[in-house]
Amino acid sequence: MGDRPVSIGVANTSWWADLMYMPAFKNHPDANVVAVCGRDPERTRAFAEKWDIPHYFTDFDAMVDSGLVDAVFIGTINKYHHPMTMKALDAGLHVLCEKPLAMNVAEAQAMHDKAVSVGTKCMATFTYRFMPTARYVKRLLDEGYIGKPYQLNLRYYTGTARAAGYEWRFDMAQAGAGMVGDIGSHFIYLAQWYYGEIESVMCMLGYHIERADRPDGVDYERGDDSASILLQFKNGAQGVVVATAVGYEDTPLGQTHHMELHGSEGTLYSFIDWDTIQQVRGARVGEGMIKELPIPDDIWGSVRHDTVMNTYKDTFHQENHMARGWVTSIVEDAIPEPTFAEALHVQKVIAACQVSAKEGRRVYVDDMV
Numbered sequence: 338m339g340d341r342p343v344s345i346g347v348a349n350t351s352w353w354a355d356l357m358y359m360p361a362f363k364n365h366p367d368a369n370v371v372a373v374c375g376r377d378p379e380r381t382r383a384f385a386e387k388w389d390i391p392h393y394f395t396d397f398d399a400m401v402d403s404g405l406v407d408a409v410f411i412g413t414i415n416k417y418h419h420p421m422t423m424k425a426l427d428a429g430l431h432v433l434c435e436k437p438l439a440m441n442v443a444e445a446q447a448m449h450d451k452a453v454s455v456g457t458k459c460m461a462t463f464t465y466r467f468m469p470t471a472r473y474v475k476r477l478l479d480e481g482y483i484g485k486p487y488q489l490n491l492r493y494y495t496g497t498a499r500a501a502g503y504e505w506r507f508d509m510a511q512a513g514a515g516m517v518g519d520i521g522s523h524f525i526y527l528a529q530w531y532y533g534e535i536e537s538v539m540c541m542l543g544y545h546i547e548r549a550d551r552p553d554g555v556d557y558e559r560g561d562d563s564a565s566i567l568l569q570f571k572n573g574a575q576g577v578v579v580a581t582a583v584g585y586e587d588t589p590l591g592q593t594h595h596m597e598l599h600g601s602e603g604t605l606y607s608f609i610d611w612d613t614i615q616q617v618r619g620a621r622v623g624e625g626m627i628k629e630l631p632i633p634d635d636i637w638g639s640v641r642h643d644t645v646m647n648t649y650k651d652t653f654h655q656e657n658h659m660a661r662g663w664v665t666s667i668v669e670d671a672i673p674e675p676t677f678a679e680a681l682h683v684q685k686v687i688a689a690c691q692v693s694a695k696e697g698r699r700v701y702v703d704d705m706v
Contacts, residue, residue: 341369342367342368342369343367343369343408343431343664343667343668344369344371344405344406344407344408345362345368345370345371345372345406345407345408345409345410345664346370346371346372346373346374346400346401346405346406346408346409346410347359347370347373347374347390347409347410347412348373348374348375348397348400348409348410348411348412348413348417348421349373349374349375349410349411349412349413350373350375350377350380350381350384351412353412354384354410354412355384355387357464357653357660358410358412358660359388360650360653360654361653361659361660361661362410362660362661362664363388364654364655364661365660365661365664365665367664367665367667367668368661368664370388370390371390371391371392371405371406372390372391372392372393372394372400372405372406373385373388373390373392373393373394374393374395374396374397374400375393375394375395376395378395381393381394381395392405397417397421397424398424401424401425401428402428406430407430407431407667408430408431408432408433408457408458408663408664408667409421409425409430409431409432409433410433410434410660411425411432411433411434411435412435413435414505414512415435415437415439415440415511415512415513415518416440416510416511416512416513418434418435418438418439418440418444418448419439419440419445419447419448422434422448422451422452422459423447423448423451426448426452426455426457426459427451429455429457430457431457431458431459431663431667432452432457432458432459433459433460433462433660433663433673434448434459434460434462434677434680435461435462436461436462436463436464436522436523436526436680436683437513437514437518437519437522437680437683437684437687438461438677438680438681438683438684439513439684440512440513441513441684441688442681442684442685442688442705442706443706445677445680445681445684445685446681446706448677448681449677449678449680449681452677453677458663458666458667458671458672458673459673459676460662460663460666460673460674460675460676460677461675461676461677461679461680461683462659462660462675463522463523463527463675463679463680463683464653464659465523465524465527465594466526466527466530466675467652467653467656467658467659468609468615468648468649468652469615469632469637469642469648469652470607470609470615470616470617470632471527471607472636473617473630473632473633473636474531474596474598474605474607474617475530475531476636477605477617477619477630478531478598478605482602482603482605482619482621483598483599483600483601483602483603483604483605483619483621484600484601484602484603484622485600485601485602486531486532486572486598486599486600487574487575487599487600487601488574488576488598488599489528489531489532489568489574489576489577489596489597489598489599490576490577490596490597491524491527491528491576491577491578491579491596492524492578492579492580492594492595492596493520493521493524493578493579493580493581493592494579494581494584494586494592494594494595495581495582495584495586495591495592495593496582496583496584496585496586496591496592497582497591497592498516498545498546498562498582498583499546499582499583499585501546501547501548501549502548502549503548503549503550503551503552504548506519506560507548507559507560507562508551508558508560509558509559509560510557510558512560514560514561514687514691515542515559515560515561515562515564516560516561516562516563516564516580516581516582517540517542517561517566517580517687517690517691518560518687519582520580520582521564521566521578521580521687521690522687523580524578524580525566525578525683525686525687526675526679526680526683527596528568528570528576528578529570529679529682529683529686530675530679531598532570532572532574532576533570533571533572533574534682535569535570535682535686535702536569536570536571536701536702536703537568537689537699537700537701537702538566538567538568538686538689538693538699538700538702539566539567539693539698539699539700540565540567540689540690540691540693540694540700541564541565541694542561542563542564542690542691542694543561543562543564543565543581543583544559544561544562545562545563545583546562561694562581562582562583563579563580563581563582563583564578564580564581564690564694565577565578566578566579566580566690569699588610588611588612589611589612589646590611590612590645590646591611592611593608593609593610593611594607594608594609594611595607596608601622602621602622603619603620603621603622603624604619604627605617605619606618606619609645610645611645611646612644612645613643613644613645614645615632615642615645615648616629617629617630617632618630638652638656639651639655639656640655640656682702684705685702685703685705686702688705689701689704689705692705
């Protein structure tokens with residue numbers, strides 16, 4: 338970008354943009370948020386004033402066509418990811434897009450293909466990859482701690498779907514998938530990041546809570562509130578991903594993360610209680626009992642780790658991860674990760690899960706188009 342900061346347009350005015358993305362951009366020396374776009378004019382104006390953003394729009398196309406921005410963050414509901422990304426790429430902009438990448442595989446494929454042809458820096462936001470525990474597990478795997486991977490078990494428990502009120506995440510016309518695409522996509526991504534591409538799945542989707550009607554009274558197809566997925570990896574390993582939003586977890590954030598990874602030479606366990614515990618444990622063949630594997634200082638970086646939420650905030654607001662890493666990739670002409678290619682494979686796995694749950698059979702990921 339030369340000697341000037343990256344001019345960023347933000348397409349989102351929610352609490353999530355406020356909590357996660359604006360502090361990250363504001364703390365990056367090479368980022369300058371110059372525009373924000375939202376549907377509600379007053380809310381968008383207030384967001385712009387809060388974060389000292391000079392321009393605000395209620396039309397995304399107008400923001401892109403304004404010539405003000407080099408790059409856009411797309412944090413909208415899922416159904417807008419594809420048209421907004423395609424518009425931004427047509428204008429030659431860099432794109433940071435929330436997960437899951439799209440409503441379906443066809444949209445995700447078009448986004449990926451367009452990103453490749455345009456050549457700008459495009460990244461999907463699979464947040465939990467950047468947590469210290471996840472990065473340490475990845476390092477240990479790459480160093481051969483468990484040897485040849487045999488099996489993994491990733492479980493994401495939260496209670497965000499226990500309330501029955503309407504929410505767009507459970508509206509298939511808005512989201513494209515229920516929790517298998519929402520929280521499930523995070524651990525599907527981690528599964529492939531750890532063990533490689535997923536070949537096939539068998540999946541059951543749960544619909545435990547009777548969801549409320551849309552506020553406008555129009556009927557809609559309800560998305561799942563839980564997913565249980567069997568995975569077959571292309572390298573022969575197998576796995577399980579459980580993602581439920583109807584679990585009762587008595588922690589400050591109401592969620593817990595559990596990971597177990599087994600291989601020819603050892604085992605790794607990771608647990609985050611989203612209160613004060615963020616732990617990696619392991620044992621190698623012949624080395625005795627499972628023991629804690631302290632997270633190295635270079636993985637922690639400068640982040641606090643007295644509580645998980647402090648680690649979470651510092652990781653994304655201060656370290657060179659996710660939104661900040663995307664900006665750095667633009668400045669340094671590097672490839673940001675997770676890539677749209679990785680996000681496309683996750684989208685195919687989500688689609689395979691939906692087909693498997695509907696038809697009660699094993700589904701091959703490469704068949705999803």
